[in-house]
Amino acid sequence: MTTTTTGTRAVNGSVGTAHTRVEGRDKVTGAARYAAEIPFDELAHGWLVVSTITRGRIRSLETAPVLEMPGVLTVLHHQNASRVDADYIGMLGTPDPTAAVFQHDRVPHMGWPVALVVAETPEQAREAAEALVVRYEDEPHDVAFSGERPDAYAAEGHMPAVTEKGDLDSELAASAVVVDAEYTTPEEHHSPMEPHAATARWDGGRLEVLDSNQGTTWVQGELAKMFSLDPGSVRVRSEHVGGGFGSKGLRAHQVAAVMAATALQRPVRVVLTRRQMFSLTGYRSPTTQRIRLGADADGRLRALEHRSLSLTSTVHEFVEPSAGVARVMYDADAHHTANRLVRLDVPTPTWMRAPGEAPGSFALEAALDELAEKCGIDPIELRTRNKPERGPVSGLPFSSHNLLACFQEGARRFGWTDRDPRPGLRRDGRWLLGTGTAAASFGAGAMPSTAVATAEADGTFTVRIAAADIGTGARTALTLVAADALEVTPDRVHVRIGDSDFGPAMIAGGSMGTRSWAWAVTAAAAELRERLTLGTSIPPEGITVRSDTSAAIGALAQKERHSFGAQFAEVAVDVTTGEVRVRRMLGIFAAGRIVNPLTARSQFVGGMTWGISMALHEEAVRDQASGGHYGADLAGYHVAAHADVPQIEADWVDDPDPDDPVGIKGIGEVGIVGAAAAIANAVWHATGVRHRHLPIRPDRVL
Numbered sequence: 001m002t003t004t005t006t007g008t009r010a011v012n013g014s015v016g017t018a019h020t021r022v023e024g025r026d027k028v029t030g031a032a033r034y035a036a037e038i039p040f041d042e043l044a045h046g047w048l049v050v051s052t053i054t055r056g057r058i059r060s061l062e063t064a065p066v067l068e069m070p071g072v073l074t075v076l077h078h079q080n081a082s083r084v085d086a087d088y089i090g091m092l093g094t095p096d097p098t099a100a101v102f103q104h105d106r107v108p109h110m111g112w113p114v115a116l117v118v119a120e121t122p123e124q125a126r127e128a129a130e131a132l133v134v135r136y137e138d139e140p141h142d143v144a145f146s147g148e149r150p151d152a153y154a155a156e157g158h159m160p161a162v163t164e165k166g167d168l169d170s171e172l173a174a175s176a177v178v179v180d181a182e183y184t185t186p187e188e189h190h191s192p193m194e195p196h197a198a199t200a201r202w203d204g205g206r207l208e209v210l211d212s213n214q215g216t217t218w219v220q221g222e223l224a225k226m227f228s229l230d231p232g233s234v235r236v237r238s239e240h241v242g243g244g245f246g247s248k249g250l251r252a253h254q255v256a257a258v259m260a261a262t263a264l265q266r267p268v269r270v271v272l273t274r275r276q277m278f279s280l281t282g283y284r285s286p287t288t289q290r291i292r293l294g295a296d297a298d299g300r301l302r303a304l305e306h307r308s309l310s311l312t313s314t315v316h317e318f319v320e321p322s323a324g325v326a327r328v329m330y331d332a333d334a335h336h337t338a339n340r341l342v343r344l345d346v347p348t349p350t351w352m353r354a355p356g357e358a359p360g361s362f363a364l365e366a367a368l369d370e371l372a373e374k375c376g377i378d379p380i381e382l383r384t385r386n387k388p389e390r391g392p393v394s395g396l397p398f399s400s401h402n403l404l405a406c407f408q409e410g411a412r413r414f415g416w417t418d419r420d421p422r423p424g425l426r427r428d429g430r431w432l433l434g435t436g437t438a439a440a441s442f443g444a445g446a447m448p449s450t451a452v453a454t455a456e457a458d459g460t461f462t463v464r465i466a467a468a469d470i471g472t473g474a475r476t477a478l479t480l481v482a483a484d485a486l487e488v489t490p491d492r493v494h495v496r497i498g499d500s501d502f503g504p505a506m507i508a509g510g511s512m513g514t515r516s517w518a519w520a521v522t523a524a525a526a527e528l529r530e531r532l533t534l535g536t537s538i539p540p541e542g543i544t545v546r547s548d549t550s551a552a553i554g555a556l557a558q559k560e561r562h563s564f565g566a567q568f569a570e571v572a573v574d575v576t577t578g579e580v581r582v583r584r585m586l587g588i589f590a591a592g593r594i595v596n597p598l599t600a601r602s603q604f605v606g607g608m609t610w611g612i613s614m615a616l617h618e619e620a621v622r623d624q625a626s627g628g629h630y631g632a633d634l635a636g637y638h639v640a641a642h643a644d645v646p647q648i649e650a651d652w653v654d655d656p657d658p659d660d661p662v663g664i665k666g667i668g669e670v671g672i673v674g675a676a677a678a679i680a681n682a683v684w685h686a687t688g689v690r691h692r693h694l695p696i697r698p699d700r701v702l
């Protein structure tokens, strides 16, 4: 693998050099403790009881027999649980009562929490929870998602619902070539390896929650608001996290654990089962997307329309903003996009890795491939001709735009130039072979964070920041960043993360975690280094500097800020079984300065693996009659396993962010974007048939 990184900002070269995870040994030896593994005296265990109906009311709960069962301490439910502020402010500023459990008798979806049984052991809690009789008033429900819904409405989420420029109909009419197609993606679940788990306890007047989450200060703030506590009296810790992908924010189990710990005045732990995660931790909404493209014969776009429909619950409005990707990638004389929503009796969806971009890029990049075919133009050449000069909707300049460099490097390494564009021609025994490509992009932002850097008397340095390492290698990346800012070797730097007492910081989300934290760490460490060069002797308590990047990030000029990438896939399609196998993938990314090539490569490969999973496997199927899932577990919901994943190569081009102190853009999500489209485009190239509905299952191929 050739790795190009910028050397211009490096002070001692730790950033840009491969480094194994600083906590790797602890993780593989079991010394690293995850949220459900930390022991406490007097620990009690809570087990959630969830609804077996999809819509209605709780009529009664027969708690008396359960309270007689061995070890049972209490049963919390809507009649005895403490009242909370259910309008607490969600992450994006809109009140989100999804996690406000046991506040009313309404059941808004299958698997809604109706009680928490607390006992001395998890086994006792589980047995009692399963014995609890709950009676319901069942009401008719509606979980039918389709593009035909008359009750769909334009919905904002965190971006405008609708953007419109130019006259779509007349530009389509004037176009030499038109693509008009509907694409669908299914309901998808995060499925982190470590289930959600929290332990809550009162410790000398402070509430402490040991949790598995993507941001301790986020969960701290939400809990403080919800329980009307001073934020300073709430501490959330989350040292190691076994995956999150967007699902690990404030959820029912932390709230239930706090309620029980308060009622019992004992530490209480609540761990979700894999099945409960399917209804309680969010998911990606299914989407139905219509794309209309109109182009001149040379492929230049005159018209672009991207309309996406997703679903949300009756509890909270969450939008999967799939049309957003069209607002960045391609311009046209008439450019229309819309994110629409329908409210159903289902759990509330949430962000899932590359929210919007992942399903949106499947539709848009597959449609581009259809346009390339119709125009008789190479798919990479089509994208080259349509590279926008400015943000197509914002009109803002790009901070940097290195998509074409990714395609050039990728085409060379993948062997794209020799490709015969005609479909259905290549055979290897019973396999039809094909190759496909697609573009990727993801927003490159930063959010204010605080960090604390201390020069210790023993010559080492401690950096404290409420960052989260959800498996990405963030702790290691921050160690390298701090080492460079301090002009020392990484072995002298100890980075401590995952503790809300370290002060406000960005969450591990939006591909903005490492960048936002690195900015704050650099600011604190650089100031500390300056103080130390004055020759100060270090007192026993060390010398400490605190940073806050709010002002610096607030002053950033308005620009379109994105990572880009080019995805390539080769597939084989079994003509007798319809099975699709990905034979190889290559992703080349322009995603800012790469801090740690070792873990960065893993992140890109992980995203691309998710793309395989999205293209071919993942699909949560909801039963219309019951309103619940078929197979809500990792047997019924297949995530790409080793046998599904071929050789994947990921690499990058030089692309330092011009406005970031370290040059970082963020790499968390761009790896999945476009990956499913590249595979679907390769399936077309192999077979001559367009597959517009994910996953591309054997029964759909045949």
Ligand code: MOS
Pocket (backbone or CB within 6 Å): 214, 244, 245, 246, 247, 351, 352, 353, 354, 355, 508, 509, 510, 511
């Ligand atoms: Mo990620 S979906 O921004 O946690």
